[in-house]
Amino acid sequence: MRATTLVAVVLAAILLVTVPAAQTGPAVEITFTSTQFSPVHETEWARDTLFRAFETETGIRVRFISELAGPYMDRLQAEARAGRGSIDLTGTLHGDFPILVPAGVARDMAPVQADLARRGDRTFFPDLVRISQIGGTQAYVPWMQATYLIVAHKRAMAYFPRGSNPMAMTYDDLLEWGDAIKAATGTRRIGFPAGPGGLFGRFLHGYIYPSFTGSQVKRFKSPEAVEMWRYLRRLGGVLHPSSFLYSFMHEPLLLGEVWVAWDHTARLLPALRDRPDDFVVLPSPAGPRGRSFLSVIVGLTIPKTAPNADAAARLIEFLTRPRTQVLTVQGVAFFPTVREAAGAVPTGGMKLLAEGVTAQQGARDARVALLPVGLGVRTGEFVPLYVDTFREISVLGKPIEEVLAAQARKLEELYRAMNAMCPPPDPAITPCKPD
Amino acid sequence: MLLAPSLVFLGVFFVYPLVQAFGLSFLRPEGGLTAEHFQRMLGDTYFRGAITNSLLLTAIVVPIQVAIGLVIALLVNSRFRGHLWFLYICAIPLAISDLAAGLIWLSVFTERGYLNTLLHMVGAVREPLTYLSAEQPVWLYGAIIAAEVWRATAIVMIILLAGLQLIPRDYFETADVFGAGGWRKLWHVTLPLLRPSLQTALIIRTILAFQLFATVITLSGRQVPVLAGEAYFWYGLYRNPHVASAYAVLIMGVSVVITWVYLRVLRLREEEVAGG
Amino acid sequence: MMARAARTAILATIGTLIAAWVLFPILLISLAAFSSRAQLYSWPRAIVPTPPTLDTILFFLRAQGVWQSTLNSLIVALFTIVLAVAIGAPAGYALSRFRFPGREGFRLGILATKMFPATVLAIPLAVAYIRWGLYDNLLGVAIVHTALALPFAIVITTSVFVGVPMELEEAAMTLGCTRLQAFLRVALPIALPGLAAAAIFTFVLSWNEVFAAAILTLHNRTLPALLINAVAFAGAPLDYRFAGGFFMIVPALIIIFIIRRYLMTLWGVTIR
Numbered sequence: 001m002r003a004t005t006l007v008a009v010v011l012a013a014i015l016l017v018t019v020p021a022a023q024t025g026p027a028v029e030i031t032f033t034s035t036q037f038s039p040v041h042e043t044e045w046a047r048d049t050l051f052r053a054f055e056t057e058t059g060i061r062v063r064f065i066s067e068l069a070g071p072y073m074d075r076l077q078a079e080a081r082a083g084r085g086s087i088d089l090t091g092t093l094h095g096d097f098p099i100l101v102p103a104g105v106a107r108d109m110a111p112v113q114a115d116l117a118r119r120g121d122r123t124f125f126p127d128l129v130r131i132s133q134i135g136g137t138q139a140y141v142p143w144m145q146a147t148y149l150i151v152a153h154k155r156a157m158a159y160f161p162r163g164s165n166p167m168a169m170t171y172d173d174l175l176e177w178g179d180a181i182k183a184a185t186g187t188r189r190i191g192f193p194a195g196p197g198g199l200f201g202r203f204l205h206g207y208i209y210p211s212f213t214g215s216q217v218k219r220f221k222s223p224e225a226v227e228m229w230r231y232l233r234r235l236g237g238v239l240h241p242s243s244f245l246y247s248f249m250h251e252p253l254l255l256g257e258v259w260v261a262w263d264h265t266a267r268l269l270p271a272l273r274d275r276p277d278d279f280v281v282l283p284s285p286a287g288p289r290g291r292s293f294l295s296v297i298v299g300l301t302i303p304k305t306a307p308n309a310d311a312a313a314r315l316i317e318f319l320t321r322p323r324t325q326v327l328t329v330q331g332v333a334f335f336p337t338v339r340e341a342a343g344a345v346p347t348g349g350m351k352l353l354a355e356g357v358t359a360q361q362g363a364r365d366a367r368v369a370l371l372p373v374g375l376g377v378r379t380g381e382f383v384p385l386y387v388d389t390f391r392e393i394s395v396l397g398k399p400i401e402e403v404l405a406a407q408a409r410k411l412e413e414l415y416r417a418m419n420a421m422c423p424p425p426d427p428a429i430t431p432c433k434p435d
Numbered sequence: 436m437l438l439a440p441s442l443v444f445l446g447v448f449f450v451y452p453l454v455q456a457f458g459l460s461f462l463r464p465e466g467g468l469t470a471e472h473f474q475r476m477l478g479d480t481y482f483r484g485a486i487t488n489s490l491l492l493t494a495i496v497v498p499i500q501v502a503i504g505l506v507i508a509l510l511v512n513s514r515f516r517g518h519l520w521f522l523y524i525c526a527i528p529l530a531i532s533d534l535a536a537g538l539i540w541l542s543v544f545t546e547r548g549y550l551n552t553l554l555h556m557v558g559a560v561r562e563p564l565t566y567l568s569a570e571q572p573v574w575l576y577g578a579i580i581a582a583e584v585w586r587a588t589a590i591v592m593i594i595l596l597a598g599l600q601l602i603p604r605d606y607f608e609t610a611d612v613f614g615a616g617g618w619r620k621l622w623h624v625t626l627p628l629l630r631p632s633l634q635t636a637l638i639i640r641t642i643l644a645f646q647l648f649a650t651v652i653t654l655s656g657r658q659v660p661v662l663a664g665e666a667y668f669w670y671g672l673y674r675n676p677h678v679a680s681a682y683a684v685l686i687m688g689v690s691v692v693i694t695w696v697y698l699r700v701l702r703l704r705e706e707e708v709a710g711g
Numbered sequence: 712m713m714a715r716a717a718r719t720a721i722l723a724t725i726g727t728l729i730a731a732w733v734l735f736p737i738l739l740i741s742l743a744a745f746s747s748r749a750q751l752y753s754w755p756r757a758i759v760p761t762p763p764t765l766d767t768i769l770f771f772l773r774a775q776g777v778w779q780s781t782l783n784s785l786i787v788a789l790f791t792i793v794l795a796v797a798i799g800a801p802a803g804y805a806l807s808r809f810r811f812p813g814r815e816g817f818r819l820g821i822l823a824t825k826m827f828p829a830t831v832l833a834i835p836l837a838v839a840y841i842r843w844g845l846y847d848n849l850l851g852v853a854i855v856h857t858a859l860a861l862p863f864a865i866v867i868t869t870s871v872f873v874g875v876p877m878e879l880e881e882a883a884m885t886l887g888c889t890r891l892q893a894f895l896r897v898a899l900p901i902a903l904p905g906l907a908a909a910a911i912f913t914f915v916l917s918w919n920e921v922f923a924a925a926i927l928t929l930h931n932r933t934l935p936a937l938l939i940n941a942v943a944f945a946g947a948p949l950d951y952r953f954a955g956g957f958f959m960i961v962p963a964l965i966i967i968f969i970i971r972r973y974l975m976t977l978w979g980v981t982i983r
Contacts, residue, residue, distance in 0.1 A: 040775070187562065195656045196668065197944030241568035242546065245656045248946030255752050257546060267946070380674050388480045395569070396480070441802040441865060442817075448836070448858040449824055455835035507729060515722050523971045524730045527737070530963030532919030534935050538942075538956030539740040545949065549739050552756045563754055585736060639825065646830045649921045649935075652943050653952075663830045663922065670834055670926055672944070679834045687831045694826055 029061040030088035030311045033075065035096070036144075036298055037332065038066045045331045053327075054318050060311050073099065076303060080104040085305030089312040094131065094297040095373040097139040098421075106301045108137035112313050116141070122322055122338040125361055127368050131424070132299055140299025141316055144325070144334035147295055148202060149356045150282040151249070151268045156259035157280065159184060167359060171211065171231060171285045174260075178238025181259065191240045191258030194387075197247030199264050201383035204390060206294035206369045207262075208232070211287030215426040216369060220411060220434035221404035224288070229393050229400045236394045253279070265353050266333045272349025279349075281356030283363055290367040292425065293360055297370075298334065329354055367425055374420030374430075381414055408434040456687065459680035472677040476665075476685070479678075485660040486685075492576070492651075492661070493644040496583050500640060501633070503584070504591030509621075511592075512599045522596075528589040537653030540582035541567075544574070544654065569658040579659060582650050587643070591636045598632025599625070634701045641697070642690045662686050737960070744768055744957035748950040771954030780937040781958075783849055787924075787933055788917040790853030792910045795864040798857065800906065803868025804894070808877065821862045829859060833923035840927060847929045855927065856917040863916070864909055871905030872898065911970050915963055934959065 037046045043066050051062040067075070073096065079085030080103055090105075100106040113129065116122065128142040152166075159180040160166050164173045178190045194200040205216050212228035213219035240258050249263035250271035261268065262284065272279055284293050300319065302312045318324055325341035328334055329350055335357045336342050342358040345351040360366065372382050385407055392403045415422075415432040422432035463469045476482055511522045528536070543549045544566045551563040566574040606624055626633075648663035657664065666682035669675050743751065744767055746760035751767075772778060806814065836855060837846065845851035875898045883893040899906075924936040932940070938955045941947035947955070 193946075195946075196652075196672065197946055241565050241570045244569065244658050245567060246946070247944060251946065251948050255547060256754075377674075380672070384673060392480050440798045441861065444798050445820075445824065445858065445861065448854055449827070449832070452832045452835040452839070453827065455839060456831060459835055459838060503729075506725070510722060510726055510729075513722065515719065515726065517726075521726050521730055523967070524733055526971070527733060527964060527967055530915050530919070530967045531960050532921060532935060532963075534921045534939055534942075535919070535956050535959040535963075538938075538952050538959075539736045542740050542743045542953050542956070543736065547751060547754060547756055547949065549743075549758060552758055555755050556758070585732070642826055643828065646828060648830065649939055652939065656943070666830060666834060667922065667925065670837070671940075676834060676838050683831045683834050687827060690826055690831075 028059065028308065028311055029063055030308050030315065031063045031065065031086050032089045032091070032312075032315065033065045033067060033072060033087050034091040035067060035069050035072050035093065036091060036334075037064075038068070042066075042332050049327065049331055050319075050324070053324075054315060057318070058311075058314055060314065062315065069096070072096075076100060076105045077103045079303060079305045083305060085303055086307065087303050088306040088308050089300060089302055089315055091140075091143055091298055091300045093371070094140075094299060095371050097132075097134050097299065097301070098373050100301070101135040101137065101139050105303050106134075106137070106139045107304045107306075107309075109141050109301055110138045112302070112316060113138055113141055115313070116317060116320060119317075122320060122340055124320075124338055127361065127366075128295070128297060128337050131295075131297065131368065131370065140301040141320060142297055142337035143300045143316075143319055144298045144328055145295050145337055145357070146265050146334055147293055147357055147360060148199065148207065148262060148264050148284065149268065149353070149360060150260060150262050150284055151253060151271065151279050151356075152261075152282060153253065153256070153259040153279055156181065156189065166280070166282050168291075168363065169282065169285045171208065171235075171287050174285050175231070175235055175238065177260065178235065182238050188238050188240045189257075189259035190235075190238050191246060191249060191252050191261045192243050193246045193249050193261075193263050193267070194243045194390075195245045195247045199267070200243075200390075201387045202264075202294055203262055204386040205383065206371070207284055207292055208287065209386075210292035210367060210369050210425050211285070211289055214289040215422070216372070217411060217415070217422050217432050217434055218426045218429075221401070221408045222435060225404060226400050228287070229389075229404070232390065233394050265335065265357065269333050269349060269353060272352050274349070276347075276349040276352060279352065281352045281359075283356065283360035286363075286365050291360075291363050291365045292367040292369050294371065295361070295368050297337075370424045372420070372423040375414065375418045376420075378414060378418055385411055385414070453687070456680050456683045459677055460684045462677075464677070472681045475678050476681040479665075481657070481660040481665055485662045485665045485682075488651075488659050489645055489647070489662045489689075492579065492583070492647060493641055495576075495580055496587075496644050496647075497637065497641050499580075499584050500588045500591045500644075501636065503588045504595055504636070507588070507592045508595040508599055509625075511596055525592060526589050528586045529593065531586055532649070533583070533586060533647065534649035534653060536582045536586035537650035540578055540585070540650075541653055544578045567654055567658075569655075575655055575659060578654050579647075579651055582654065583644065583647060586650070587640065590643075591640055594636040594639070595629060595632050598629050601632075602628045630701060634697060637701075638694050638697050641693050645689060645693065646686060737964075740953060740957050740960070743953035746950075746953075748948070751949050751953070767950045767954045768958065771951055771958060774951060776932065776937055777934070777955075780932045780934045783928075783931055784918055784933040784935070787849050787853045787856060788914045790850060791856040791860060791917040792913045794853060794857040795860045795913045796868075796906065796910060799861050799864030799909075800868045802865045804872050804898075806865070806869040807872035807875075821865055824858075824862045829855070829920060829923040832858065833926040836923075837926050846927065847931055849928075849931055849933075852924050852927050852933060853917070855923045856913075856920055859920065859923075860913045860916050863912060867909040867912065868902075868906065871902045871909070874905070875901045908970060911966055915966060918962065919959075 037043050043064070046064055051064055055061050072092065076087065076090060079087060097106060109132070124142060128145065129138070132138050132140050132142055157166065159177055161173050161176045161180070164170070174190070178188065181187070181189045192198070192200050192203060208228060209216050209225070213222055213224040219225060240252070242252070242257065246252055248267040249258065249261035250268055252258040253261050253268070253271040254274060272281070284291065300316050302309050306312055320338060322336070322338055322341040322344055325336035325338055326344050329336060329341070329345055333350070335354055339358070342354045345354040372379070375382060389403055389407045392398045393400055412433050419431045421428055421430040426432065460472050461468055507525050511518050541548070546563045546565055550566065551560060554560045565571065567578060568575060602625070606628065646663045647661060648667065651659050651661050652664055657668070662682055662685060666679045666686070669682060670679035742759060745763040745765070747764045747766050750757065750760050806818070832855060840846040840848070840851050879897045880893040883897045884890065888896065919935065921935040921939055924933040925939050928936050938959070941955070942952060
């Protein structure tokens with residue numbers, strides 16, 4: 001009896017030790033932190049679809065952590081200060097890198113970029129690589145991007161001004177378009193997301209301001225700006241009045257309340273997914289100073305303290321592969337940074353958007369504008385300054401120069417207090433100051 | 436002893452926040468007194484609209500609610516057949532929040548809503564009309580007023596009804612003996628005796644109407660700025676608790692003034708009635 | 712005779728009109744909640760959806776965070792009831808039984824607190840909660856709801872206990888019970904219906920409260936907080952909004968129906 005028990009115990013002990021050992025995971029695991037994919041379904045998608053495919057291919061498991069901006073930055077900077085870290089790869093918005101570079105977090109990614117170029121299967125959009133140059137080094141490899149575009153219902157195309165190219169429209173074209181629709185149908189069918197949760201402010205500071213004045217902040221109250229605000233007053237006459245209730249433009253498009261809408265790609269997507277055959281995607285309009293648009297770029301960098309830089313580089317290669325970029329588009333509606341991927345998206349609403357993004361990016365007169373950086377805790381004050389200006393000028397009808405002077409003072413105070421640099425396409429002056 | 440928990444609780448979670456609201460709105464984040472938060476609030480493009488709208492909506496909604504509430508209370512009190520079911524039905528909005536009321540009336544006034552549908556059915560419109568727009572202020576404000584009157588009249592009604600039920604029948608019978616008709620009975624007997632209830636109802640309803648929030652946002656977005664809504668946006672959208680507190684302090688101040696005014700005005704009248 | 716009949720007829724007509732005015736919008740939102748998205752988007756629209764569908768309501772319930780926030784609302788409401796009754800009932804008992812200095816002052820204080828609803832309390836408390844670690848916490852929301860409900864709870868319990876004759880407790884005490892035992896065995900059972908009504912009143916107050924819940928929560932939202940955020944910022948589509956409105960009022964309607972007999976005592980009492 002005692003002998004049997006002894007054998008049983010020894011067998012159990014052996015099993016307890018060996019079975020788990022035999023089930024240990026892959027030999028290599030890397031840690032990837034990001035501010036992106038924070039909604040639950042996106043995190044799950046990233047883990048189940050994206051990183052599982054990588055693990056199957058390379059045997060490297062990815063420990064993916066999505067964090068809020070505050071803790072995310074704190075962790076990276078702490079590791080840089082300590083000289084030792086656990087994060088192998090990190091991906092976040094362009095706006096975080098001007099902090100990460102001087103903090104010693106971001107490594108120069110030029111060698112990795114060169115390796116990728118050598119593969120010959122992917123062409124990064126040159127603008128994006130250029131923008132990733134911060135502080136003399138390439139701060140990140142461009143991973144994915146989002147932007148804001150115009151989506152028009154096909155029935156609206158009949159009213160587009162003859163002789164102009166919708167894929168290269170100007171702001172004057174847009175106004176004429178709205179007028180034509182109004183004259184023919186008696187209704188106003190152009191819509192902007194000017195509700196409390198809408199991104200209309202982005203249109204104001206990143207799209208129309210640089211298209212008319214060549215800058216977001218510097219020429220805030222210039223004569224060109226006054227011209228622009230006069231234009232916006234006229235545009236108000238062809239805007240659907242419910243624009244002030246819209247946060248996301250996909251519903252008004254599907255309802256048919258609005259025939260021409262401008263919004264973030266993610267907020268237009270549901271309409272395109274639902275009825276891809278009803279809509280066309282158009283690049284944003286051009287003004288006297290070019291076709292300005294915001295590019296929300298997410299970049300990948302390997303921290304200087306990364307334990308396993310080689311594995312991290314392999315993940316970068318995987319994520320920027322055209323096929324993976326197509327997967328990413330389908331998964332989370334973030335668009336590719338390589339040209340080959342844009343064309344490879346399967347037919348449907350997503351393809352329309354992807355092509356629109358590429359068309360906007362590749363336009364001859366394209367001018368990339370970036371989100372303001374360096375404003376720290378007061379970042380939330382930037383957009384309201386522009387939206388309030390719109391309200392005072394277009395809704396309340398106050399005199400343009402007066403309003404611009406007052407708002408410019410607030411802009412100046414904001415930038416002076418935070419000692420922040422002007423956002424491109426403004427010249428890189430610190431602190432930024434409207435003329 | 437038994438009161439201790441309540442006192443402590445209210446002390447911490449009522450008095451402290453009140454004090455803190457003042458603190459937040461007058462202090463700089465780094466320390467030191469400042470008026471800059473109030474200056475920002477006053478200089479904000481939405482401020483003038485917010486205070487005007489809050490006062491305007493209150494001034495319109497409260498009298499209507501008191502009138503209708505009184506009618507309902509009198510009807511119930513007259514104990515006509517089915518008055519209990521009438522009471523139950525009229526009490527339903529007591530359990531409806533201002534957010535739900537906003538959504539309910541949104542289903543009526545939105546472009547693809549029931550108002551346009553009804554108008555279309557009777558042939559009055561072909562294309563849906565837009566009501567909830569600043570370009571249609573009558574409709575926009577009308578929708579908000581309709582929603583708020585619909586929802587909160589029940590509160591006034593219940594208070595007045597409770598007050599009515601407290602009035603001893605003798606008063607009415609005496610009036611009948613003296614040959615007073617319906618209207619005179621109402622004006623000279625019922626209303627004066629209802630004064631305490633009216634006062635309470637007015638105070639409570641005015642303060643709450645002044646702080647109307649979710650209904651307005653649901654129906655108008657920010658096209659009709661209101662004080663409580665601005666506090667919400669400054670805290671949640673602009674992430675500035677200081678200016679949000681300034682709005683809260685302003686709301687508090689106006690509420691106190693309103694209460695004081697009601698107490699004075701309605702008390703004075705009582706003295707007149709007693710003396711005259 | 713004629714005048715009487717005419718008067719009754721007029722009253723009945725006014726009554727019916729008012730009742731219809733109350734019921735009609737509820738009917739409309741119910742119709743909307745049972746219309747499919749396609750029906751809600753179409754023009755011209757039908758008022759009555761044919762066929763009615765559960766899709767819209769299901770879509771809402773399955774939408775991100777809705778079910779969780781409903782549970783959160785229930786949890787907060789339960790916490791609030793427990794806290795409000797536990798803190799308020801003793802005070803109500805004391806006010807109903809004892810005369811002590813400061814009694815009137817206390818009562819006036821209770822009345823005064825009704826003047827400062829959620830909009831004034833929520834923002835400073837949010838800042839304090841962040842310091843105390845109570846931010847984005849259901850208990851924190853319940854505490855604020857308790858603060859809002861406590862005045863009503865105290866007033867209701869006061870009048871409830873006033874309605875329980877002192878003699879009964881005194882009789883129990885002469886029979887050998889301690890004061891606490893007398894309370895638990897004699898007063899409490901009689902007061903129970905009234906206390907239950909107070910609990911239900913508190914539930915409705917907590918379930919419906921929007922402002923404080925929206926300010927004090929980020930990830931652990933209650934249903935109203937989720938909805939106002941979806942409506943104001945997250946561009947909730949029409950079917951979501953209508954299903955949300957419907958879903959919010961259904962429990963409240965059921966409750967009003969159940970406690971309809973207590974309505975008068977409940978709300979009427981709170982103002983005295």
